[in-house]
Amino acid sequence: MSSDGDGEMENQAELEEKTRLINQVLELQHTLEDLSSRVDAVKEENLKLKSENQVLGQYIENLMSASSVFQTTDTKSKRK
Numbered sequence: 001m002s003s004d005g006d007g008e009m010e011n012q013a014e015l016e017e018k019t020r021l022i023n024q025v026l027e028l029q030h031t032l033e034d035l036s037s038r039v040d041a042v043k044e045e046n047l048k049l050k051s052e053n054q055v056l057g058q059y060i061e062n063l064m065s066a067s068s069v070f071q072t073t074d075t076k077s078k079r080k
Contacts, residue, residue, distance in 0.1 A: 064070040
């Protein structure tokens with residue numbers, strides 16, 4: 001009978017280990033989902049900021065071309 005008791009304890013320990021591993025896998029899956037969502041959000045924000053930077057860059061270029069301060073002072077090259 002003592003061998004049956006040992007077997008039951010081994011099965012119980014195996015079951016607990018399996019349960020622990022399953023819980024760990026599930027936790028890691030949730031962590032991966034969270035990280036994946038975060039990466040998507042950061043990519044979206046990055047695209048938005050790139051677009052805003054392009055708009056601002058164009059705006060600055062337009063301001064510079066409209067301002068006489070940034071015009072070239074070399075009038076000889078303009079006449080050619």
